[in-house]
Amino acid sequence: MVLLSTRKAWPFLLSTFLIPQLLCVARADVHFYDFVLKETNVTKLCQTKSIMTVNDSFPGPTIEVHKGDTVYVNVHNHGDYGVTLHWHGVKQPRNPWSDGPEFITQCVIGPGTNFTYEVIFSDEEGTLWWHAHSDWTRATVHGAIVISPEPGKLYPFSKPDDDKIIVIAAWYTGDLKELVDEAMMNGSDLPHSDGYTINGELGDLCNCSQETTHHWYVDYGKTYLLRIINAVMNAELFFSIADHNLTVVGMDGGYIKPIVTTYIMISPGQTMDVLLTANQSLGRYYIATRQYSSEYAEVTGFDHSVGSAILQYRGNYSLSSSPVFPNATLPLYLDSGAALRFTNQLRSLASEDHPVDVPQDVSTRMYITVSMGEILCPNSSCTSVSGNKLGSSMNNISWVNPSLDVLSAYYSAEILVGLIQRISRIGLLLCTISRETICQIASI
Ligand SMILES: *[C@@H]1O[C@H](CO)[C@@H](O)[C@H](O)[C@H]1NC(C)=O
Ligand SMILES: *[C@@H]1O[C@H](CO)[C@@H](O)[C@H](O)[C@H]1NC(C)=O
Ligand SMILES: *[C@@H]1O[C@H](CO)[C@@H](O)[C@H](O)[C@H]1NC(C)=O
Ligand SMILES: *[C@@H]1O[C@H](CO)[C@@H](O)[C@H](O)[C@H]1NC(C)=O
Ligand SMILES: *[C@@H]1O[C@H](CO)[C@@H](O)[C@H](O)[C@H]1NC(C)=O
Ligand SMILES: *[C@@H]1O[C@H](CO)[C@@H](O)[C@H](O)[C@H]1NC(C)=O
Ligand SMILES: *[C@@H]1O[C@H](CO)[C@@H](O)[C@H](O)[C@H]1NC(C)=O
Ligand SMILES: *[C@@H]1O[C@H](CO)[C@@H](O)[C@H](O)[C@H]1NC(C)=O
Ligand SMILES: *[C@@H]1O[C@H](CO)[C@@H](O)[C@H](O)[C@H]1NC(C)=O
Ligand SMILES: *[C@@H]1O[C@H](CO)[C@@H](O)[C@H](O)[C@H]1NC(C)=O
Ligand SMILES: *[C@@H]1O[C@H](CO)[C@@H](O)[C@H](O)[C@H]1NC(C)=O
Ligand SMILES: [Cu+2]
Numbered sequence: 001m002v003l004l005s006t007r008k009a010w011p012f013l014l015s016t017f018l019i020p021q022l023l024c025v026a027r028a029d030v031h032f033y034d035f036v037l038k039e040t041n042v043t044k045l046c047q048t049k050s051i052m053t054v055n056d057s058f059p060g061p062t063i064e065v066h067k068g069d070t071v072y073v074n075v076h077n078h079g080d081y082g083v084t085l086h087w088h089g090v091k092q093p094r095n096p097w098s099d100g101p102e103f104i105t106q107c108v109i110g111p112g113t114n115f116t117y118e119v120i121f122s123d124e125e126g127t128l129w130w131h132a133h134s135d136w137t138r139a140t141v142h143g144a145i146v147i148s149p150e151p152g153k154l155y156p157f158s159k160p161d162d163d164k165i166i167v168i169a170a171w172y173t174g175d176l177k178e179l180v181d182e183a184m185m186n187g188s189d190l191p192h193s194d195g196y197t198i199n200g201e202l203g204d205l206c207n208c209s210q211e212t213t214h215h216w217y218v219d220y221g222k223t224y225l226l227r228i229i230n231a232v233m234n235a236e237l238f239f240s241i242a243d244h245n246l247t248v249v250g251m252d253g254g255y256i257k258p259i260v261t262t263y264i265m266i267s268p269g270q271t272m273d274v275l276l277t278a279n280q281s282l283g284r285y286y287i288a289t290r291q292y293s294s295e296y297a298e299v300t301g302f303d304h305s306v307g308s309a310i311l312q313y314r315g316n317y318s319l320s321s322s323p324v325f326p327n328a329t330l331p332l333y334l335d336s337g338a339a340l341r342f343t344n345q346l347r348s349l350a351s352e353d354h355p356v357d358v359p360q361d362v363s364t365r366m367y368i369t370v371s372m373g374e375i376l377c378p379n380s381s382c383t384s385v386s387g388n389k390l391g392s393s394m395n396n397i398s399w400v401n402p403s404l405d406v407l408s409a410y411y412s413a414e415i416l417v418g419l420i421q422r423i424s425r426i427g428l429l430l431c432t433i434s435r436e437t438i439c440q441i442a443s444i
Contacts, residue, residue: 043208065121
C-alpha cells in the first residue's frame with residue numbers, strides 16, 4: 001500500500017473496500033442482552049425449591065437473530081455459585097474465548113461479577129439454544145436461540161404463518177447440585193429426573209401440575225414452525241402431538257430433507273425445526289414426550305413420567321371432556337425400532353442454497369475411544385454396585401477440573417514460550433542463560 005502513488009491507490013481502495021460492501025446487500029446486525037443469573041423459588045410436584053435461572057424465567061429468555069448477526073450477552077451473576085454460559089451449536093469461527101465450557105475456554109463467572117460474551121453467528125440458520133456449562137446448572141439455566149434467514153432471504157419451504165418454541169427440560173425434586181455432588185463423591189450413577197417439562201410445565205399427567213399445564217393456542221388452517229429443543233440433562237425423548245403429522249425440516253441450526261412423521265426422537269442437546277398444519281377438528285390435543293431408553297429398568301432406572309402440554313384450537317366450539325392423547329403415535333420407552341426408523345431418515349438438505357461442504361481429503365486419521373468405565377475407589381466410600389466409581393473417559397483419559405482453563409493455559413504457554421525465545425535471544429547476548437534453562441524453569 002505505501003508503495004502505491006495516491007492516484008493508483010484510489011481504484012485499489014475502491015475495489016478492495018467499497019465494492020464488496022456494495023455487493024453485500026444484507027447487513028449483519030448487532031444485538032445486546034443482559035442476563036441476570038439468580039436463585040428463584042419454583043413449585044412443582046407439590047414441592048417448592050430454589051433453582052438457578054436467568055431473569056427468574058424457566059426456560060430462560062429467547063435470543064432472536066438473523067443469520068450472520070452478532071450478539072453481546074452480559075451475564076450478571078447474582079446467584080450463589082459460579083457458572084459459565086455456552087451457545088450450543090454456534091460455531092463462532094475464531095472466537096473461542098466466548099464459547100463458554102467451564103475450565104475449557106474460561107473459568108467460572110463468580111457470584112457478584114459479570115462477563116460479556118460475544119456470540120458470532122456464521123452459517124447457522126434455524127434453532128439452537130444456550131445453556132449454563134458448569135456441572136448440571138444447565139438443567140434450569142437455558143433458553144432458545146432463534147436464527148431467521150438473512151433479511152430478504154427465504155426459508156427452503158413455504159413461509160410458516162407463525163413460530164412456536166418448545167423447550168423440553170428435566171425436573172428433579174430436591175437440590176440438584178447436592179444430588180450431583182453426592183453422586184460424584186459416591187461414584188454412583190447420576191440422578192434420574194422426576195418429570196419432563198414442556199416450556200416449564202410438567203402437564204396434566206403429573207401430580208400437582210394440572211392447573212399450570214402449558215397451552216398452545218392455534219388457528220385452524222395455519223402452518224406453524226415448531227422449534228423443539230431437548231434441554232434435558234441426559235435422556236433421549238420421543239415426542240408426538242395427537243392426530244397431527246410433523247414435518248421435520250431442520251436440525252441443530254441447519255436444514256434437512258423434509259421428513260413427514262407422527263413422532264420424533266430427539267437427543268439431549270439437539271434441536272429440531274418442525275412444520276405443523278393445524279387442520280384437524282377443532283378441539284384439544286395432547287403434545288406429549290417420554291424418555292426413549294435403550295436400557296432395561298433392571299440395569300439402570302430412568303424417568304418413567306410423561307411430560308405433556310395441550311394444543312388447543314381457537315374458536316367458538318364446545319370442548320370435549322378431555323384432550324386426545326397420542327397413544328398410537330408416541331412410542332414406548334424401549335422401542336429402539338421406532339428410534340432407528342426415525343433417525344435413519346435424517347439427511348442434510350444439501351441444496352444449492354444450503355450446501356454442505358464436507359472436506360473430501362482426509363490427511364489425518366484419528367482413533368478415538370469414548371467409554372464409560374470404572375475408576376478404583378480410593379477408600380470404602382463408593383456406593384456403586386461394584387464398589388468402584390463410575391467414570392467416563394476419552395482414549396482412556398478422564399477429566400479432572402484444573403485450576404486454570406485449558407484455553408488460557410495453552411494461550412499463556414504460547415506467550416511464555418514467545419517471551420522466553422525473546423529473552424533468551426537477548427540473554428544469549430548479555431549473559432549466558434540458555435533457552436533450555438528458562439524452559440525448564442517455566443515448565444515447573
Ligand atoms: C433481565 O433483567 C434485567 C434486569 O431486570 C433487564 O435489564 C434485562 O433486560 C432482562 N433481560 C432479558 C433478556 O429480559
Ligand atoms: C425461597 O423460599 C424460601 C423459603 O420460603 C425463602 O427463605 C427464600 O427467601 C426464597 N428465595 C427467594 C429467592 O425468593
Ligand atoms: C461488570 O464487570 C466489570 C469488571 O469486569 C465492572 O467494571 C463493571 O462495573 C461490571 N458491570 C456491572 C453492571 O456490574
Ligand atoms: C451416597 O452415599 C451415602 C452414604 O453411603 C448414601 O446415603 C447416599 O444415598 C449415596 N448417594 C447416592 C446418590 O448414591
Ligand atoms: C402422585 O402422588 C402419589 C401419592 O404421593 C404417588 O403414589 C404417585 O406415584 C404420584 N404419581 C406420579 C405420576 O408421580
Ligand atoms: C400423516 O401422514 C401420513 C403419511 O403421509 C398420511 O397417510 C396421514 O393421512 C397423515 N395424517 C394427517 C393427520 O395429516
Ligand atoms: C392437513 O395438512 C397436511 C400438511 O399440509 C396435509 O398433508 C393433510 O392432508 C391435511 N389434512 C386435512 C384433513 O386437510
Ligand atoms: C358461539 O356459538 C354459540 C352456539 O352456536 C352461539 O350461541 C354464540 O353466540 C357464539 N358465540 C360467539 C362469541 O360467537
Ligand atoms: C390413551 O392414553 C390415555 C392417557 O394415558 C389413557 O387414559 C387412555 O386409556 C388411552 N387410550 C387408549 C385407546 O389406549
Ligand atoms: C474417600 O475419598 C474421597 C476422595 O479422596 C474423599 O473425598 C472422602 O472424604 C473419603 N471418604 C472417606 C469415608 O474416607
Ligand atoms: C488405561 O489407563 C489405566 C490407568 O492409567 C491403565 O492402567 C491402563 O493400562 C490403560 N489402558 C490402556 C488400554 O491404555
Ligand atoms: Cu450444549
